[in-house]
Amino acid sequence: MxxxxxxxxxxxxxxxxxxxxxxxxxxxxxxxxxxxxxxxxxxxxxxxxxxxxxxxxxxxxxxxxxxxxxxxxxxxxxxxxxxxxxxxxxxxxxxxxxxxxxxxxxxxxxxxxxxxxxxxxxxxxIPHPLEAGKVKASIILPAIALGLAIIYLIVRRFR
Missing domain, CATH: 2.40.50.140 (Nucleic acid-binding proteins)
Known part of the structure; x- marks a missing residue:
């Protein structure tokens, strides 16, 4: 025992x-x-x-x-x-x-x-939702850049 x-x-x-x-x-x-x-x-x-x-x-x-x-x-x-x-x-x-x-x-x-x-x-x-502000900026900023490039080309052509 x-x-x-x-x-x-x-x-x-x-x-x-x-x-x-x-x-x-x-x-x-x-x-x-x-x-x-x-x-x-x-x-x-x-x-x-x-x-x-x-x-x-x-x-x-x-x-x-x-x-x-x-x-x-x-x-x-x-x-x-x-x-x-x-x-x-x-x-x-x-x-x-x-x-x-x-x-x-x-x-x-x-x-x-x-x-x-x-x-x-x-x-x-891990969710990574799109932020509305960033989506808008990704559309607006390239449009502005394109517009400025066109203006530059027009101004340069008439000089």
Whole structure:
């Protein structure tokens, strides 16, 4: 009975061992030696294109201050719908993986080799409505320029 209780206590005491707090890119870059080769949790928005090569994928994940390249099996990145840019807010993800200050596998790049990627919040389209004033200006200003060019040509011809 004592062994069972002891075993249960050990299980309960290690339950949060993998629930480390998320680290920021700023923290990863400032303390790169400390985190090099360590398992980290990094949260941010997927930005740019996802590059798929030979069964693996590269994606960039940006938090409030900077972005880090994430290397993962392509299936792991398959659920990502939106990539951040001008037209879209990218999916917000949590990346659980090994941080490399200078990855020997990828030419010395700083990256995270993901072991798990979880989509926290799906991205969305960013509306960019046309402004009436800009539409009017785009019609009126070329007309004025054309009118001035015609006047210039007429005046130049009669000189």
């Amino acid at each position: 004592k062994k069972i209780i002891f075993f249960i206590l050990i299980l309960l005491s290690t339950a949060n061992a993998y629930a480390a707090p998320a680290v920021s890119s700023e923290e990863l870059f400032k303390e790169a030696e400390k985190y090099d080769g360590e398992t980290v949790i990094y949260k941010g928005e997927v930005i740019g294109d996802i590059m798929v090569r030979e069964g693996f994928a590269w994606l960039n994940v940006r938090d409030k201050s900077d972005a880090i390249g994430v290397f993962c099996p392509k299936d792991m990145a398959g659920g990502i719908k939106y990539k951040g840019g001008y037209k879209f807010r990218g999916d917000t993800v949590s990346v659980w993986g090994v941080f490399h200050r200078s990855c020997p596998e990828h030419g010395g790049d700083t990256d995270i080799h993901a072991e798990k990627i979880t989509i926290i919040q799906e991205g969305r389209a």
